[in-house]
Amino acid sequence: MKPAVTAKNIVKFYGTKNNKIQALRSISFEVGKGELFGIIGPDGAGKTSLFRILTTLLLADEGEATIDSFDVVKDYKEIRKRVGYMPGRFSLYQDLTVAENLEFFATIFNTSIEKNYDLIKDIYVQIEPFKKRRAGKLSGGMKQKLALCCALIHSPLILFLDEPTTGVDAVSRKEFWEMLKKLKQQGITILVSTPYMDEAGKCDRVALMQSGKIMSIDTPDGIIEKFEKDLFAVRSSKMLSLLNDLKNFEEVEDTYFFGAYHHVVMKHKNKEDMLKNYLLKYAADDLEIKAVRPNIEDCFMSLMKN
C-alpha cells in the first residue's frame, strides 16, 4: 500500500539574503494510510511550516513531498480536495454563525452538510445547540470543535491538525484525543502536531522535532526503548539542595525536575548503590530513590542534548 504522506529532504528558509533563518533542515518521513501520526515539538521547531508545505499552502526551498501519491507542487489542486487542514490559529469566519460556517465550507468543496453528516455527527451534536451563534462568540472548546467539523466536511482522506490542544485545559485535551481516535477508526489518516510531550502516547507513531530537524521517529514505545541509560526518580524534603547535590555527582549525566521527583540520568549502568551511598552523605532521612521507565519527555531532552 502506498503511503498517505511522503516527505523527502524538505528544506525551508525564511528571511532576507543577509538574515536567513532555516525553519526546516532536510525533513524526511512517511505516514501510512490510516495512521495517527504525531509531530511533537516546542514552538519554533518547524511544525507549522511543515504542515503548510504538505497542505500546499507554502513552497519548500528544497525537497519533495507527496500526499496520496500527488506531488505537493504540481498537483496542488488534487491535494486540496483530499486534505482537511485545521490551522493553529482559529481561522473561521467570526461574523458567520456556526451553521453558516459549516455550510460555507461544504459549498466551496461542492458538497453538502447532509452528504457527510455521518463523519461529523459525533462532534457536531455538541455544538448544535449553538448553531445560530456567531463563531467569534464561541468558547475556546466550541471553536475547536467547529473548526474540526469544517475541516472534515468534505470527507478528506488526510487530516492535518496544527496544535489543536495548545492552550486547552487537561480535561478538554483528553476529550479531543478521544474524538481523534474515533476519526481514525473511520479510516482517516491524521497528522497532528503538539507541544505537549504527554500526548505522544496517543499516537501510532511520532516524530520528535526540534530546531527544524526530526530527532527521532518511531512508535512511542520504540522511542522509549532507544533510551539506553539508567534513569532514577529521586526525592526528599529538600528538593533544591538535592538537585544541586545530584548535579555535583560525577556519575550523573543529567538531572532535572520531573513533577514531584527529580529525574537522574546515569552515565553508566548498574550504579544505583553508588548513587544511593552518595546521596545518603548529604540528604535527609526521607530520601527516596527508585528506578523508572523514561517517558517521551525524558527522551526528548536527551535527544536535544546530543
Added chain:
Amino acid sequence: MSTEKAITVDHLTKKFGDFTAVDGISFEVNKSEIFGFLGANGAGKTTAMRMLCGLSKPTSGKATVAGFDVYHQTESIKKNIGYMSQKFSLYEDLTVKENIRFYAGIYGKSDEFIKEKTSFVLKNLHLENEAGKLVKSLPLGWKQKLAFSVAIFHEPGIVFLDEPTGGVDPVTRREFWNMIYQAADSGITIFVTTHYMDEAEYCNRVCIMVDGRIEAMDTPQQLKKTYTAASMDEVFLKLARKALRSGE
C-alpha cells in the same frame, strides 16, 4: 517561609450581568510562596487574576495585594507587582536592551539603577552579546526567560505569571522554573497559572478553581493524598470533570 501575607482574598466575587465568573473565593498567599492557580478553561482564573492585578473592579468581597486594597489602591498595586504572560510580554521590534529600559522606565526606576541592573540581568541570562538584537530574533525560550527577568526588574513584591511556559521546550521549561525558584528565594511571591500538571508539583501550594469557586487548595502532596491520586494530573482531572460550565 515567613507567614507575612502577600495576598489576602475574602469572598471575592465578580459578576458580568447575571453570570458569576468568580463566586466568593477566599485564600491567602504567604510572602515568597510559589502559589499555583489552576482551573479548566472558563473556570474564572483570568477574571480572578485581573482583579488581583487591579485591572478589574470586584462586584463584592475583599482583597489586598502587597497590602493594598483592590478597590481603592489599584495604582499602588500596579507599582508593586510584576506581570508576565505567554501571549504578551515583550516588544518584538525593540532590542533586548530597549525592552528592559522601556519597562524599567515605566516603573520609574532611575537611570543609574537601570544601568547597573541591566548588565547584571544580561549576564545572568548569558545575553550580553544579544543586548543590541531585536527581541523577535531570539528563540522563544530566551524570550520567555528575558520576559520573566523584565517582569521582576523593578523588584516587585509579587509577580503574576499567566501560563509562562506554554509551547516552550522541556529543557527551557525547567530553566524557567529554576528562575522562579531563585526569585522566590530572594523574597518575591510567585502567583502562577499553568496547563502543565507536572509544574503544579513545583508549587508550594496549589489552588484549583472549578466553575468560579475554589474546589481544592493545599500542598501538592496533600492534594494527592486527599484525592488518592498518583499525580497532580489525576487530581486535576477528578476535580475539573465536575465542572458544569465550559469555555470562556
